[in-house]
Amino acid sequence: MSFKFDGQDVPVQAGDTVASALYRSGQRIFSRSFKYHRPRGLLCCSGKCPNCMVNVDGSPNIRACVTPARNGMVVRHQNAWPSLDSDALSITQHFDFLMPAGWYYKVFTNPSTWHAVEPHIRKIAGLGEIFENPQGIPDYEHAWMHTETAVIGGGPAGIAAALEAAAKGGEVVLVDDQPELGGHLRYQKRNASALDDQIAALRSQANVRVLQRASCFGLYEGNLLGLLLANPHEGAAERLIHLRAQEIVVATGAYETPLLFDNNDLVGVMLSTAAQRLINVHAIVPGSRAVIIAHGSQGEDVNADLRRAGVSVVATVAPEDVVAAKGFGSVSGLKSKKGTFACDLVVMCGPRVPDAGLLSQAGGKLAWSDARGAFAPVNLPANIFAVGDVLGEFSEPLPRNFPDSKRAFVCICTDATSRDLKQGIADGFEQIETLKRYTTTTMGPCQGRMCQLNAISVCSRDTGRTMNQTGTTTSRPPNPGVTLGALAGAKHHPIRRTPMHHAHDELGAVWLDMSEWKRPRYYNPNGKTSESEGVAAEYRAVRERAGLIDVGTLGKLRVRGKDAAKLLDKVYTNRFSDLRPGRVRYAVICDDAGTILDDGTVSRIAEDSFFITTTTGNLDFVHQWFDWWLAGTGWDVRVTNVTGGLASVNLAGPKARDVLRKLTDVDLDTKAFPYMACREARVGETSAVLLRIGFVGETGWEIHYPAEYGEQLWKALLEAGAEFGILPFGVEAQRLLRLEKRHVIVGVDTDALTNPYEADMAWIAKLDKEDFIGKAALSRAVASGALREKLVGFILEGKEIPEDGAPVVEDGIPVGRVTSSRYSPHRRAGIGLAFVPPEKATEGAPISVRVNGLLRTATVTLEAFYDSEGARLRQ
């Protein structure tokens, strides 16, 4: 097994991470720092610090130390040029005097200066770039889980807590981010047999589920935990688990953080727990000559581990005696008050910090204890518990130094030093939260894990406040960070197809996405028809012969019951109680502010049975709106969504009657079946509801019939129409046809404030009804006579048409806008709908419309552009 690192083969052993394989192969520099491009090596070896971030298979900022090495991976360095070993940009560290704390605010006070340098700064400072992954974008998935007890952390405390909870009989989920349970006992190689017994006991419990390699990135309201499970199965990069638990036990333990001294960031200066992981987990000898900085038992333990691995320990130095690490890039020695020791490895036993972020997110507080040298959680909310080292019950604080130096790095993510913090405090940012934002300390990829304690300590000392007065910065999820792909989840995009979808495909449909639906935009039967040619042919067919369009995406509701008419009178602005069975009315829904929400048709099939259509995207909304106004009324009304069960077509054109007559016995004569009538009848081999309506402005029928017959009747209609020259038509031709009739599309020709008067549909609001939704607001609008604007038609001579949304201009000021515009073959001119000031809404008024950047004069019309008397509809 091997992977590529910057083009070189790196051999992989079983259990290797990317970092362990690289380290074994001799790689010591893993990254270059954010600002000064200083070389950085392994520091924490546990996925917490920023030092080992690399690009893996195209994804940037992947922590090499916790990423399992896989055969064939492509790993690349980031933020260094030309290479990690010799980064030209490391020159920047010699200009640090130009980049003091808050230098952005101090230097770039002039916007033009900033715009000039911003692209260069972005190139120099920063993290990785995204490359295209030759294997394509990996899959991500989401899962939902519920449990009685969730235990976060699989160390000894977490295992004990899980066993205890399991003994009570409830379901337990144990979450651990490591490849093996055991926490610090694993990498410290202690109590191995007792640990294995406990893990075996845990695994034998049927009510315990263990999630390994799963990090918990957040604890949210309602005891919801966000988990990220790496490589849940072949082909899936990550699974995001939404885990809901009745009680949560946080057993996240404590982690080690760096000490502050000059050049504490040199390659070869690492935390003692990192050295232990290399030795005890990966069987790697971390160096040849080591100096240990330690106090107490951890120093003795790591000393034993180093010696056992064959590392020569040249000295153990107390933290307060450390002066500086020596070396250029990589460490070559440690200078202390007791002398200077040559070495290639400095092992720091730094202060431990309880990993209490989840407890803070749950609403717990952190309080500093001088006796323990730690911020420990207090005041935990109900059903949240903490066990083990996360409680911060350490035996003694670590004596430490806080030198004031431009090479003592507090924040290794953003290269903020103790001198930068001092400067920030001098500049007036003495609260930890403002100091954080000013110096960017704790704001890098480690999210404060490596730097928070040192930053608070420096701030506390320099401001003369206690640790508790200084306080901590806020822990927010996600921590650790979550890839955007995991949040986005699976690449599932719902698509709805009408029952005639495949028939459209056979006819060469060019598709248009409308909300979740696929609709034919126009038909390209021979593969050579341009959109304008196709639309023109379809337009001519409807105006001169016959056309057929699939309108199955319309929302369709059945409203039944004794009080059905009463409901419709309430939710629509016009009246339905006096609608006779067998008749259809256009209908508009407003809210109580008088704003148009939706439109459609209402057909009375029988005394207590109505068939309703809504616009394509608004079905669910309208259904919920009906149910809402019904809730608690006790009225006898049942609203049923029948959209999916019906196929719907609109057959229109001067020959539509001749086509339909071949398939039905119902009398289609205009006297027997007039405009705005509806009938239930058989068409072809199926039952159907026929509505004689005219959205496109010709004699026509909207036919609703069982979806099972969708394709069958569609094809039968086209076949019956062949002798008359019928064509299927798409959405684009329909939009042109309806625009010639000046029919509005709600949501296109109306906006979130338009009322029926502004939409020039005064007739639709029946203010003499006792009550309806919107009556009070519309009555006031009529009484005041004040309109914001009015929707009018306009004609623009010539071939050019304005874009949708183009401004209507008066004296150089936009006073209105075009909502729809097309070239009308009938008028041989541009036509459209536009909102204009009310005083411009008169027949023949000139308005200025911007077309292709120039102002053109258009003429207002309040008539339809085509057949304004509606004679053709009624033929």
Place this chain on the structure above:
Amino acid sequence: MSFLIPCPNCGARSVYEYRFGGELKPRPGPAAPEAQWHEYSFNKVNQAGEQTEWWFHRSGCKQWIQASRNTVTNEVHRTWIAGEDPA
């Protein structure tokens, strides 16, 4: 925001299964003064504490329910099907 709402039909479910329908407030009569309509249409009480609200269980039983929610803690103490307030 990830609290649970106990649906009278479906049991405790994530808030993401619901559509928020606003505060429960009486709709003025058609002849009510303009100020009252204005208040109803555009203003919210936004009570800090217990508030009765409309919720629609769109990913569940598709019913409008009413709920008593503490807007500070997001605890939902009681829910009922609209018109069937047990209290």
